[in-house]
Amino acid sequence: METVDKSAVGVTGPQYHVGVAPGEISEVVLMPGDPFRVQLIADRLDDVTEVAHKREYRTVNGYYKGRKITACSSGMGCPSTAIGVEELARAGAKVFIRVGSTAALQPHIGVGDLVVSEGSYRNDGTTAAYVPPAYPAVPDLELTVMLAKVAAELGEERGFTAHTGINATDDAFYAESPEWIAKLSSMGLANVEMESSAMFVVARLRGLRAGMVCAVSGNLVTGDVVYGAHNDRLATGWDHSIEVALEAVHRLGL
Ligand SMILES: O=P(O)(O)O[C@H]1O[C@H](CO)[C@@H](O)[C@H]1O
Numbered sequence: 718m719e720t721v722d723k724s725a726v727g728v729t730g731p732q733y734h735v736g737v738a739p740g741e742i743s744e745v746v747l748m749p750g751d752p753f754r755v756q757l758i759a760d761r762l763d764d765v766t767e768v769a770h771k772r773e774y775r776t777v778n779g780y781y782k783g784r785k786i787t788a789c790s791s792g793m794g795c796p797s798t799a800i801g802v803e804e805l806a807r808a809g810a811k812v813f814i815r816v817g818s819t820a821a822l823q824p825h826i827g828v829g830d831l832v833v834s835e836g837s838y839r840n841d842g843t844t845a846a847y848v849p850p851a852y853p854a855v856p857d858l859e860l861t862v863m864l865a866k867v868a869a870e871l872g873e874e875r876g877f878t879a880h881t882g883i884n885a886t887d888d889a890f891y892a893e894s895p896e897w898i899a900k901l902s903s904m905g906l907a908n909v910e911m912e913s914s915a916m917f918v919v920a921r922l923r924g925l926r927a928g929m930v931c932a933v934s935g936n937l938v939t940g941d942v943v944y945g946a947h948n949d950r951l952a953t954g955w956d957h958s959i960e961v962a963l964e965a966v967h968r969l970g971l
Pocket residue numbers: 749750751792793794816817818819890909910911912
């Protein structure tokens with residue numbers, strides 16, 4: 718009888734949850750939360766093929782300006798994001814860019830704006846299983862600077878504002894009370910989402926590069942929130958975030 722070492726089992730074949738095998742994907746992965754948003758990325762790529770769709774993970778390959786790109790959804794929250802990043806890395810991924818939605822925590826950040834992450838406040842359980850509380854969840858510097866530059870340029874062209882800042886990563890969407898939102902805002906955090914701390918921490922531990930550019934769905938401190946209604950500004954923001962991520966990859970020659 719031998720205790721299982723998960724770092725050594727199932728590494729070489731099709732991955733248990735994501736369903737992709739080594740060699741089947743690009744080194745560069747764009748990761749939205751929602752599997753249905755993988756299509757928005759596919760729409761901007763040439764020669765798209767679907768590689769797998771298991772659980773919340775839909776994976777497609779395509780080409781942007783000749784560079785093979787993979788898009789794979791993470792599902793919601795840090796547990797599924799950590800599994801996704803781990804398994805995609807086993808399949809050959811080296812660079813991860815989360816193209817997500819997020820809620821603003823500062824009054825000047827508008828719905829449909831973009832926010833590039835400078836780091837994540839780890840209010841999640843998953844990263845606590847990987848590292849001690851003092852370990853920072855930070856994205857790759859060069860990638861982050863390029864995401865911010867391309868976002869600012871696109872914002873000038875299309876008439877939205879691109880921000881950078883530290884975001885919160887929360888586990889529990891409906892546990893975000895007015896008191897909690899006020900506390901996050903008072904600490905100067907720009908926005909809140911639910912996946913980046915896991916992506917950043919796992920990436921650092923496994924020698925990968927990661928970054929995040931999010932579109933703002935609503936503002937939790939001004940009340941400009943439209944959960945439950947169709948949100949055109951958010952949908953346009955998703956498109957912008959994908960454009961920014963693809964162009965940043967191209968300019969960095971990743
Ligand atoms: O739209 P995605 O990318 O899933 O991002 C945000 O939306 C979900 C919450 O509504 C969470 O996953 C949060 O991080």
